[in-house]
Amino acid sequence: MMSRTNIIALIFLIIMGLYPLFADSAWLAIGTTFLVFSVVAFSQDIILGRAGAFHMGHAAFFGMGAYTTAILNVNFGWTILATWAPAVLIPVIVSFIVISPIIHLRGDYLLVATIGINIIFLQILENDLFGLTGGPNGIFGIDVLKVFGYEFFEQTHMYYMSFILLGITLFIMKNLDSSKFGRAMFYVNKDDVAAQSMGINIRYYKMYAFAIGAGIAGAAGSMFAVQYSAVSPEAFDVLQSIMFFTIVLVGGSASLPGVIIGTFVMFVLPEIFREFETARYLIFGLAMIIMMILRPRGIWPVKFGNIPSFLKKGKK
């Protein structure tokens, strides 16, 4: 017998799997970006929703993945496939270097520090560091994925690649949540004093969350760069970080369906109401305010109590 959540997840995957059959090319592009943004939102959720770190610079890790693929492909002639591993590893390594000195900061202090990281990252991109980042215009002419002489150049190919990436991300999230590491993040989040008294190294688990989050965001960035065959700084600015942060809170921190819904509400809905021009953002802003008042834990809040069934007994 499947749980209600699993049935909903299956329906969602079927709909998303069949979506390219019904969508025109503009909507297919929106669908692809929706999948990529969902992946980034999930990686933000590891840091924000699970470890409880107020990280407002996630677009920087997303951008690092995108620029790694762009630079290695355009400037150095690497194939897209060869850029995947560095697109994941470079954000992970950078997260260790830039986050570990500020990991002990709490709440609002960490938030300001991570905004700082995002701003510095943007400055590096815009000032064309070592002549690699292309300055304010970014980098154009990124290749498509080629494997064994076969070129994945169509929109549908991009869509399904992003779909697979989302699948991998969900697989990792599930594994994380059912491991010592995912639980430790929650303990640190809910009560750090109690957590450390239970033997949990707060620093280690927060850093772990940042490293995994940065790696997944980097993978999404690589996908994003190939989809648009170009990268430019404004796609990775603080406003973008704010969007990922907001997606998690609006959808529901640490809730898998919540983050998907959050991405849909924050990214796809504005696209649907495009004909209303900027007026849609007025409604949108108001909706965000009302949401936080009425449902502070998100549209689909997380439910704890995922324990093995042999422990669920007694009172029904």
Added chain:
Amino acid sequence: MSKYLLEIKNVSKFFAGLTAIDSLNLKVKKGQIYGIIGPNGAGKTTLFNCITGIYTPEKGEILWNGKDIKGVAPHKIAELGILRTFQTIRLFSEMSVAENIMSGRHIKSKQKWYNGIIHTPAYYKDEKYNWEKTGEYMELFGLSDYATTPTGDLSYGIQRKIEMARALAAEPKLLILDEPAAGLNENETQELAEIIRKIQAMETTVMMIEHNMDMVMNLCEYMTVINFGAWIYDGVAADVQNNPAVIEAYIGAEDED
């Protein structure tokens, strides 16, 4: 190997010139139930915070099996086998009872760093074993019926039990209880005393702060009385009760409980 499990040697802790603990000495033997008593504000919880690494005392030594553990990080203290509960209950309140107690298994779990991303056969074995252990501790404390209930939804008495079960799930060598009977009714206090006896039978040494004198006198084999952070007296229950210095420290503090 030291004769004592825990030795507090001349420990002093100051807060902005205020002396919270004043050259305190005490020695806890393995298997004891050791009481720390004294009026409110005497520095008892500060002492516990020094032992568990939350505070670092300015002076003195804290010897664990003869080795100084002063200034060691709280999570490392827990790894050594010193676990605690809190005066004001600190549970992971949105999470279920089982998940809370599972946190006690954290230091016993042998999962590798990559198990947070990908699961291996060793992971499944470890995970299953630790959930089974969690089940055992829920059983021991009569919490099995609440396995999936968020701890915030449960009564104060049950929350106290969860906190103790959580600490005990880490299989501590020394369990530190900070006012375990606070806020409990008479039946619950009775039950608590029985649980503490059971813990002692599991060869866990217990150190406790408690204001409920009946319980302290009944349970603790040995105790230290402190006031204004300083030692007043230490001895067995009968001696402590009749000591004039102790009685004096408690005059005026009597009606607080």
